[in-house]
Amino acid sequence: MNFWETATQLSGFNETLVDELNSKKILLIGAGGLAHPLVTSLCGSGLTTFDIADGDVIEYKNLHRQFLFNEKCIGQGKARVLKSKLEDHYPQTNISIIEKFLEEKDLFEQIPKYDLIIDCSDNFKTRYNINEVCVEKNIPLVMGLASGVTGHAAAFLNYANSPCYECIFPRNTNINEDSCDELGILTPVLSYVSSMVAMMTIRIILDQFTKENFLYRIDGMTLKTNQTLINVDNECFVCKK
Numbered sequence: 001m002n003f004w005e006t007a008t009q010l011s012g013f014n015e016t017l018v019d020e021l022n023s024k025k026i027l028l029i030g031a032g033g034l035a036h037p038l039v040t041s042l043c044g045s046g047l048t049t050f051d052i053a054d055g056d057v058i059e060y061k062n063l064h065r066q067f068l069f070n071e072k073c074i075g076q077g078k079a080r081v082l083k084s085k086l087e088d089h090y091p092q093t094n095i096s097i098i099e100k101f102l103e104e105k106d107l108f109e110q111i112p113k114y115d116l117i118i119d120c121s122d123n124f125k126t127r128y129n130i131n132e133v134c135v136e137k138n139i140p141l142v143m144g145l146a147s148g149v150t151g152h153a154a155a156f157l158n159y160a161n162s163p164c165y166e167c168i169f170p171r172n173t174n175i176n177e178d179s180c181d182e183l184g185i186l187t188p189v190l191s192y193v194s195s196m197v198a199m200m201t202i203r204i205i206l207d208q209f210t211k212e213n214f215l216y217r218i219d220g221m222t223l224k225t226n227q228t229l230i231n232v233d234n235e236c237f238v239c240k241k
């Protein structure tokens, strides 16, 4: 039996499409709580070729939501162990890793090598830096963010006159900068957001992503979800400079 046999029974899905999913160079930034359900969704869909960047090491306190790690992995690099765990289950994977926190100069060096960036980082400084480079280099960006009981997902194609991350979350607004560790996080929100990110990623690669951009938001306690049309901020100092 072919590994993808049942997956390719989906209407419109076939092995050619699996090849297409793996035809792009993708960089996933962040191997934490969002990345675990995300990479599982991507690999389970046949998208097994991507690179992972993270300079962090595995800690006991995060194991409950970083489910591909276990106590034996504590102290090891997140990117390296995530690659290894995925290779165990999906022998088709073709994953390279960058074992460092990507600072601004690293992002300018790395991002242009890719066709698409997935931002699963856990801090706003990195998110804004990633956005700036993706806008400047016209590289599509899919981002997921989960904090407390809420989560957001959005994709930015970064063609001329399209909105960017800074347009909807300008950094001069009063954003809560506390990290997941300080706020806590409702684990199912990570699965919800990562599923949205995975589906956006697949749609972009298959050139099926609408140019009408939405920000998707979920409140994990009230179960309210909403989508907001993302407009270009004509004052945005990143995409309108």
Ligand SMILES: [Zn+2]
Pocket (backbone or CB within 6 Å): 163, 164, 165, 166, 167, 233, 236, 237, 238, 239, 240
């Ligand atoms: Zn902008």
